[in-house]
Amino acid sequence: MVISDIPFPAGVRTHTAQDATQQAQALAAAVAKALGQALEHQDNASLLVSGGRSPIAFFEALSEYPLAWTRIQVGLVDERWVAPDQPGSNEALVRTHLLRHQATLAQFVGLYTPASHLEQAADQASQNLLALKRPVDVVVLGMGEDGHTASLFPGNSALAQALAPDGSALCLPMQAPVAPHPRLTLTYPVLSAAQHLFLAVQGMAKLETLNQALQLEPCQMPIRAFLDQPLELYWCP
Numbered sequence: 001m002v003i004s005d006i007p008f009p010a011g012v013r014t015h016t017a018q019d020a021t022q023q024a025q026a027l028a029a030a031v032a033k034a035l036g037q038a039l040e041h042q043d044n045a046s047l048l049v050s051g052g053r054s055p056i057a058f059f060e061a062l063s064e065y066p067l068a069w070t071r072i073q074v075g076l077v078d079e080r081w082v083a084p085d086q087p088g089s090n091e092a093l094v095r096t097h098l099l100r101h102q103a104t105l106a107q108f109v110g111l112y113t114p115a116s117h118l119e120q121a122a123d124q125a126s127q128n129l130l131a132l133k134r135p136v137d138v139v140v141l142g143m144g145e146d147g148h149t150a151s152l153f154p155g156n157s158a159l160a161q162a163l164a165p166d167g168s169a170l171c172l173p174m175q176a177p178v179a180p181h182p183r184l185t186l187t188y189p190v191l192s193a194a195q196h197l198f199l200a201v202q203g204m205a206k207l208e209t210l211n212q213a214l215q216l217e218p219c220q221m222p223i224r225a226f227l228d229q230p231l232e233l234y235w236c237p
């Protein structure tokens with residue numbers, strides 16, 4: 001399969017890189033441009049990024065751009081409900097690899113709070129998110145091979161609420177099917193309202209996932225919900 005064989009809807013623009021390093025650089029350039037343009041006509045701009053393993057090179061490339069970082073809010077599309085000093089924390093990933101160099105000056109709006117249960121943590125995260133400029137200027141999604149994006153996992157009982165286009169919740173609790181940690185995820189209405197929506201994926205298996213998602217419903221592969229709107233898709237083998 002090659003990316004040009006996939007019948008993406010017209011709003012999906014594909015950008016193919018040779019490898020992960022080039023992909024990270026191209027994505028960082030595009031995100032920096034979008035943030036810079038937003039700051040030309042706004043006091044502040046907001047950026048939400050994904051966790052996982054793949055975004056590290058992108059974070060490090062973006063952190064070197066000479067943006068007006070004091071006017072940029074950085075947050076997460078999802079989080080494992082673990083303290084930032086624990087393995088698996090997306091907040092720790094962002095603090096280590098993105099909030100450095102000039103980007104140290106950005107305001108971080110995180111999702112983790114030490115609540116007594118996950119639902120309470122999601123409510124508290126929703127409160128924290130009220131500080132975020134919305135609609136969010138730039139959202140960078142990732143995707144798992146099962147078609148999950150953010151922590152919108154297929155088969156989860158809270159998924160329908162999180163994907164509802166008219167839902168009012170900003171952040172909801174979610175359970176990952178296999179991973180040990182409970183999750184917090186931003187909802188479809190918050191993520192899809194972004195002024196600039198990017199999706200970064202790597203590898204043939206994830207290309208197959210995207211192809212498959214086009215034939216399925218969002219509740220089966222949540223990434224499907226984001227493929228009918230303007231989306232910049234960055235892919236590398």
Ligand SMILES: O=C1O[C@H](COP(=O)(O)O)[C@@H](O)[C@H](O)[C@H]1O
Nearest residue numbers: 050051052053054142143144150
């Ligand atoms: O669990 C997660 O996985 C996805 C994909 O991560 P990747 O390292 O395979 O790209 C990520 O987008 C999501 O934010 C994260 O929590």
